[in-house]
Amino acid sequence: MRERHNPSWRQVLGATVFAMAAIGSAGAAxxxxxxxxxxxxxxxxxxxxxxxxxxxxxxxxxxxxxxxxxxxxxxxxxxxxxxxxxxxxxxxxxxxxxxxxxxxxxxxxxxxxxxxxxxxxxxxxxxxxxxxxxxxxxxxGYSYITMYANDEVMKSVGAAVPRNFADLLAFCDKAKATTIPMAFGLKEQLPVLFPGYALAASTAFADNARFAEDQAAGKASFSTGYRASMEMYLQMRDHGCFSKDASGNSNDDALRQVAGGKAALYVGVINYLPLIMKYNPDARIIQVPFPGNADVAKVRLPLGPxxxxxxxxxxxxxxxxxxxxxxxxxxxxxxxxxxxxxxxxxxxIDAAPQTPGNSEAIREFLVAKRTVLYLDRAWPNARIQPVYMAGVQQLFAGQTTIDALLKRLDDTYALGAQ
Amino acid sequence: MSGLVPPPAGIRRALQVPWWFVAVPLGLYVAVVIYPSLAGALYAFTDWSGIGAFRWIGLANFRAVMIDDEATSSLGNTVVLALSTTLIQNLVGLSLALALNRRTRLNSVLRPLFLAPALLAPVVVGVIWQYVYAPEGALNAILSLLHLDGLRRPWLGLADTAIWSVAITVVWQFVGITMVIYIAGLQAIAPELHEAAAIDGSGALRRFRDITLPLLAPAITVNVLLPFIGGLKLFDQILVMTAGGPGYATQTVALMIYRQAFTFGAFAYSTALAVVLTVLVAVAAMIQLAVLRRREMPA
Structure with missing residues (x-):
């Protein structure tokens, strides 16, 4: 049997010091x-x-x-x-x-x-x-999808920055002999969105400002609204807007090409401007809305939080x-x-947003509210965007058709919120 | 009669390892591997999105896997990569082993050189080869130097070259391990067997077919099994080099599992895919082991 001891003064002192230390550390915390x-x-x-x-x-x-x-x-x-x-x-x-x-x-x-x-x-x-x-x-913050133009390359080609889709194709036809008309990092999936969203904003959404709401209500679909943008995307490819190596280029390669004067144009978000300027601080880069419609009045600027x-x-x-x-x-x-x-x-964002760089044309669009909310912001699940990105890559590689891609997008949209 | 005499019972008892020695590692293995794996697999029968509540949906996820074109194509890519890397790795690895089997100064330098890539992280290897295959990369530069400009292409950007480009990268990284295992196997073969066969008039090819290959069977078993299982689980290099693209041309099951879980938040579906992959790996491994073991004989 174990004996019980009364605590000695040493034990009492030890316990007191321990308790004070604990209280002290709590106070410090x-x-x-x-x-x-x-x-x-x-x-x-x-x-x-x-x-x-x-x-x-x-x-x-x-x-x-x-x-x-x-x-x-x-x-x-x-x-x-x-x-x-x-x-x-x-x-x-x-x-x-x-x-x-x-x-x-x-x-x-x-x-x-x-x-x-x-x-x-x-x-x-x-x-x-x-x-x-x-x-x-x-x-x-808010960003927008812009078309970057390397002013020096544009001058060397002897062409103005395209303001409508016909001008863009004509520019590609002319410029491809001497330079890469539009830098494109098709090896990665994200860059696929930039021209794609800009094209759809100026077609599906220019014709119907409530396209996203109609799509949610079942009155519109990718098949009814996005066909023109997909066809225009392929027209750009067929007119030689992108280099033959685009499918092997990363987005960073594309940014370096437009910064370094190897390409005339690049389509991407405004967040990339610092990178472009880092790659070539002397480059004069002009921003304009991507000319995604034959009618200049229908061109829209994709914008979103x-x-x-x-x-x-x-x-x-x-x-x-x-x-x-x-x-x-x-x-x-x-x-x-x-x-x-x-x-x-x-x-x-609602008043007079300051746009960075040479972006007067962009500012005009923002002030005039000629903008369309980033398309994926209204999509109901996280699957649609990856299907879009992989689908456009397949489209360029000839592994799918516009019809098949639009159907897949519609099927994925129909899955609804997940 | 064998000259081996069993030790006395007392010594045998002393040499025996107590069963409870294994209890701690076994307990850890069950707690860290077996239990979480089984518990995780249960989510394959739910609609869990990775957050919030879930409900049981039976085999619905597995039925969805069976009719999902993306899953089927990913499975196809996975099998193509596993088979091709296993085959090429073994052919190249065995050739290297035969070439470097003799103990010479040059071979003692070359062996670690061929093994070195295996020491690198697969992600690092993917990044290095991404530059090799880039449109302005080393491979196209070499082709230009050789006046073969017609062969230049964006290797990772085309559906018909991307998967083979990845396969070559994987082989480059792991062929050294295959070589080392084959060298170990070759050095376990008694040289007298070759000498006797040579005296009997057998040529080099015949000796390779009738002596070397059968006696290398244990090494072949390991060298087929490991790359094949590794090929079925391929993830890092694909994620870095192609991210499964262009389109889904190089997407493997492992990459799809990752995407379903972390990009789409479809944890349950992702788990169902993981269960399918696990079963696939286990069945493939068992079949290979059974077939290859039958060919093995003691050296």
Missing amino acids: RAQGTTLTLMFLGSYQAANEQAIAGFQKENPDIAVKASYTAEPQSIRALFTTGNAPDIPMVYPGDGSAIAVKQLARAGLLEDLSGEAWAKSVSPSFIQSVTFQDKVYVLPT TPGYGISAQSKNKAAAKKFIAYLQRPEVNRAWATAAAQLAGAD
Whole structure:
């Protein structure tokens, strides 16, 4: 049998010291304040770090620990395992595995409708950041798809920048003898979207501004609306707009070609301008809307909110996270963020957005509201965009037909929200 | 009669490893591999999207796999890659082993050189070869130097060359391992057998067919099994070099599993595909093992 002892003074002293140490460390932890976790696409690192530095200066008790990924889908896996960051990157719309409607539908995002900034989100784009009329994401920046023209190459060809589709084909016919008319990174899937979206925006959506709503209501389909854009895409190929090596080029190859004067034109998002200028700081690059229609009046500029900031419903630091997002929405912070991310500031999108570089023509389109929301923002599931990208690659490789591709897109759209 | 005499019972007992020695590693294996695999496989019978609740849907995901054109084409690509890489790797690996089997100074330099690519991460190999196959890359440059400009092409951008370009990359990376296994097999063959056959008038080809090949059977078993299983699971190089394109021309089942889960959020469907791939690998491995083992004989 074990004997019971009264505690000695040494034991009492030891316990007291231990307890004081424990209390002390808890106090130290409180003094350290809150640590917010944030996860975003790597290409936004500069913009984020700049905003985080400014925020922490104002809020020394809140640390923001940011991590970056090249595979944003991994954020969904973090939600799966219960390890979601306090502030995850969230895509607008429903067309991605980490799109706002997908995550909000599963109850994984905090409702931010009560935040002061929520009422100032542009009415033109509010649908992209809401689910069942509740706002879940701050759309910090906006991007557009533009046609970049290397002025020096255009002059050497002796041609003006094309303003309608007939001009574009005529330009390709003329320029292909001396240069690559349009740089294209067809080996990768993402670049496939840029001319494709620009063509559809200026055809399907120019003819019917409510095409997306009609498609959702079953009154329109890819087969009825996108045929012209696919045919025009192939016409561009047949007129030699793209080099014969385009299918082996990456998007980065294409950016280097237009920057270095090996190609005259390139179609892509505005976010690529810093890269082009990095590859050739002396290049004079002009931006114009992609001439996706024979009628100049029907040309439209694809535009949309880029990935934004949400708050995980699992977060234990919601108040601090809301404070950070409110900070990002301040006009001066938002403009600085947008400049660093090479995008348009959300704060200015309805008024007079400042467009970077030589982009007077783009600005005219923005002011005149000759824009179309990025097509995938209104698609109901994450499968449609990959089918579109792979399908266009197959179309160029002769492995499918326009009819078959449009049917596959319609079938995938019909799967609805998933 | 064999001259081997079994040790006394006391020594035998002392040499025996207690059964519970295996308990810890076995428990770990069950906890880390078996249980999660089986638990994960159950999701193949649900409609789980990776987040939120799910419901049981029986075999619906497996039925969907059977009629999915993308899955069928990915399966076809996977089998083509597994078979072609296994075949080419063995032919080249065996040739290299025969050439480098003798112990010379040159061979002792060449062997590690051929083995070196196997030490690289598959992602790194994919990135390197992506540059080799680029339109302005090394391969096209060499063709131009040889005045073969007609053969220049965007190797990874064309459906009919992309899959073979990937296959060659895989062979380049792993042929060294195949070579080493064959060299080990060749060196286990008693030279007296060749000498006796040569004295009996057998030529080199006959000796290779009747002595070397049969005695290499255990090495062949390993060298067929490993690349074939590796080929069925091919992922990294494809993701880096082609991302499954152009279109779906190089998409493998492993890549499709990844995309379904992480790009589309179709975790349940992805798990069903993974179950199909696991069964495929297991059945293929068992058949190969049974066939190849029958040919083996002691050296």
